Amino acid sequence: MTARQDTVRHALAASAGFRSAQDIFADLRAEGSKIGLTTVYRALQALSDAGEVDVLRTDDGEAVYRACATEEHHHHLVCRSCGRTVEVEGPAVERWAEAIGTEHGFIGVTHTVEIFGICPTCAEN
Secondary structure, three states, X not given: OOHHHHHHHHHHHOOOOOEXXXXXXXXXXXXXXXXXXXXXXXXXXXXXXXXXXXXXXXXXXXXXXXEOOOOOOOEEEEEOOOOOEEEEOOXXXXXXXXXXXXXXXXXXXXOOOEEEEOOHHHHHO
16 A cells, blocks of 8 residues: 555545545545545545545546445445435345346346435434
8 A cells, every 4th residue: 555545545434424535535635635636536436446445427427435334344324405315225126126137147146236225313403
């Protein structure tokens, strides 16, 4: 892990929710870091490849990142209003994805499931 990747990892660990690469870059620059935006993207990709960060696509297609709370396979329930995120298991989804793959002769099936809604706090406001 390079020093730059470590810098990005710490920035993500300090964040509660999902953040875009541009948000992370802006925060680091505001703190005086000389890191470049391309380096932030590369560090996020390396951290994602290593399984250290969760990545999801927002409704408008932007990739956002956050530090993984668990190393186990999981999905996310994300508030569309405030971004609050809950990690959830989906055993029914796991069985369904495997069955669909098997039905069509696929092996090594993987999947990504993200669930979006409005959290109770935002629903009250």
